[in-house]
Structure formats: C-alpha cells, structure tokens
Amino acid sequence: MNIAQVIFYVMAFVVIASALFVASSKNLVRSIFMFFITLFGLAGLYVLALADFVAVTQIVIYVGGVLVLILFAFMLSGKETLGILQQQKGKFISVSKLPALLLAALFFVVMVNVVLKTDVNNLPWIKQVTAANAAIKPNDLMIDNIGINLMTRYLLPFEAISILLMMALVGAAHLARKERGAI
C-alpha cells in the first residue's frame, strides 16, 4: 500500500461521496457547488492516471466554464425554480424513486460484473505493453507528445471538433438572442 494508492482511494471516496450528495440534495445551489468538488476530485484522479494535461484542461473548462454557465442558467431561471424544488418533499429513497434506484443499482451490478469478468488487467494488449515496459511512467513528460499527435495523427478529428464547436457557438447564440415578433 504505497502513498499513490492511498491518495487514489481518498480521491475516489471524495468523488463518489460528493456525486451522491449532488444526486440526493434538495437544494440546487448546494448540489451545484458539490458538483464543483466532484469535478476537482476527478481532476485528481486524472493526475493519478498520469494524464496531467487532461486534468488541467478539466479544471479550466469544466470548473471555469461549464460550472459558471450552469450557475448563470440557474440564476436566470428565477425564483420559480427554487419554489419547485421546495415542493418536492420526501426522502432520498421514496416509493416514486424506487424504480430509478433499482435500475441504477442493477446497472451498476451489471457494469461491475462486466469489468471483473473481462479481467481488464490481463487483457492481451495491456499485458504486451506492460511486458515491453512501454506504459506511461510518472516521470515521463507527455505534453509535447500530445501536441505532436494532435497536429499529425489526430488532425482530422481535431478539425472536425473545431467545426462542431463553431456550430455549437453559433447555435447557442442564435437560440439565446432576443426574439423580435413571432418565433
């Protein structure tokens, strides 16, 4: 049990506990701010999976962009939203939520079963990589490699995603503009 493993379990606990709080909280503002903690914990897990660049991108885009957008939408959709939230009484496990809880739990059991049956640690290609000692090591610097790959091997998906991002931007601006006359 080395230190990385301990940090991993702490991080995983933080992520799952805060996600459960997000799912169970009645107060929307609290659940949004707990989602913030979930995202930070996930960034920590990415660091432990030796993907520092993805972790930093996660913090910049999710915490800096997406969360602020969600808070904006919450504030712009006014007091009635809060009213609706106060109305829905009941505990986390109520009868109306039982089917959903059952579905999620069963799905979790199925997915864990699949992961354990597949025995991911002993997949042929992973064994091959581990045997060749070619997995990423903690002191490797991967950022230059990611940049080069992004501009050579993955140039087509990169361009496709830029076009999609531009379309989403134009679409969001079009949807959010002030209406003049009929829709």
Added chain:
Amino acid sequence: MITLTDFLIVSAALFCIGLYMIITKHNAIQILIGIELMLNAAILNLVAFGKFDKIANGGQVFALFAIVLAAATTAVALAIILNVYKKYRTIDPGKIDGLKD
C-alpha cells in the same frame, strides 16, 4: 500500484449516479448535471486506458475531445433551457407538454 479495475469501478459508480439523476430529477438543470456526470465517467475510462498508450496517446487526446464536446453540449442545452423558461415559466421537463400551436 493502482490497477485499471479500480478506475473502471469508480467510473461505473459515477455513471450510475448520473443515470439515477437523469431519471428522477424534476429540473432540467439537475438533469444536465446528471449528463455531465455520465460524460465524466466516460472520460475517466478513456484516461485510465490512455496510460497504456504512450506513443499514440489515443486515450488522452480523445478525453480532451470529449471535454470540448461536453462544453459545447452544455452551452447549447443551457440556451435551450433559458428559452423554455421564457416560454413556459418552468423548467420541469414533465410539465413542458405544448407544441408550437
């Protein structure tokens, strides 16, 4: 040594929490947060497998793409939510049941 299985189980748990949120919540913003949780579970899987791909970096690069896609999704979804709120004065998906005319 942190094994691949640990990552996959954490990601499965996150995915199921997101699924539960999407089914039970009566608020479009909370449903959106559920979708974000599911997307994050997928990104965690990509990153965990990306550790074993040193030369091509497939996992990490596509994790970046998925993050960008999630941001674009959120922007469009929030614009739609604001428009729906302007028209119906509520964002409960169960109560939005009118067509254009």
